Amino acid sequence: MPAYIALLRAVNVGGTQLPMDALLAMCRSAGFEQARTYVASGNALFRSRLRAQQVRHALEARLAEFLCKPVGVHVRTAAELATVLAENPFTGTPPGRTVTVFLHGPPPAGALEGAHGLGAEQLALGRREIYVAYPDGIGASKLVIPAARTGTARNLNTISRLVALATAL
Numbered sequence: 159m160p161a162y163i164a165l166l167r168a169v170n171v172g173g174t175q176l177p178m179d180a181l182l183a184m185c186r187s188a189g190f191e192q193a194r195t196y197v198a199s200g201n202a203l204f205r206s207r208l209r210a211q212q213v214r215h216a217l218e219a220r221l222a223e224f225l226c227k228p229v230g231v232h233v234r235t236a237a238e239l240a241t242v243l244a245e246n247p248f249t250g251t252p253p254g255r256t257v258t259v260f261l262h263g264p265p266p267a268g269a270l271e272g273a274h275g276l277g278a279e280q281l282a283l284g285r286r287e288i289y290v291a292y293p294d295g296i297g298a299s300k301l302v303i304p305a306a307r308t309g310t311a312r313n314l315n316t317i318s319r320l321v322a323l324a325t326a327l
Contacts, residue, residue: 159191159205160235161324162213165260166200166221167230167310174225176200184220188213192327196320201312203324210235232260232310236324243317247282248291253314255295259288259306266305275300 164185169176178195181202185193190204190213206213210233221229234242248256265283273281279301280291288306292299312320 159207161203161205161327162190162210163234163236163239163320163324164202164204164213164217165232165234165310165312166202166217167232167308169200169229174227174229176221176225176229180224184217184224188216188220194323196323197316199312199316200310201316201320203320203327205327230308230310232262234260236321236327239317239324240321242284242287243314243321245284246314247289248280251280251291251293253318255292256314257290257292257296257311258284258314258317259290259303259309259311261286261288261306261309269305270303272304273301275302277301 168174178198181200182193182195185202185204190206193202193204195202208216214231214233217231218229242258246256264286265288269283269288270281277299278293279299282289288303288309
């Protein structure tokens with residue numbers, strides 16, 4: 159039974175407040191085993207016999223009911239998340255200043271061409287991700303990536319910790 163990581167979009171930022179104990183209850187009600195959450199930014203780890211797409215839909219339905227609005231969920235297996243770390247093209251940038259934007263599918267053609275406000279940041283495409291290095295920090299960045307609009311971002315420190323926790327399930 160695979161270990162999954164669910165990454166919720168725009169939870170506990172931008173006005174959508176979701177207690178992690180509520181997220182944990184949703185995971186358990188969906189039948190996910192060994193469910194746990196990690197930090198309050200909307201990360202859940204668990205095991206399930208369902209396919210990733212089924213996991214996504216199960217969580218999105220529960221979140222929409224609880225919050226009365228849709229919340230995007232990006233699901234990866236522990237192995238997929240480990241691959242995201244291994245394929246990070248910005249190994250010279252500190253992990254706290256490198257983020258991965260998770261997408262539902264491969265980045266669209268021209269995904270980086272529409273980006274604007276680019277300063278010292280570097281961008282690269284992954285399989286179902288956009289990697290962004292913020293050498294000057296994310297707080298002062300003016301970068302906007304339209305192709306990332308429905309994605310959700312995590313820095314490499316968080317991704318690394320999620321991989322370790324999911325592998326231990």
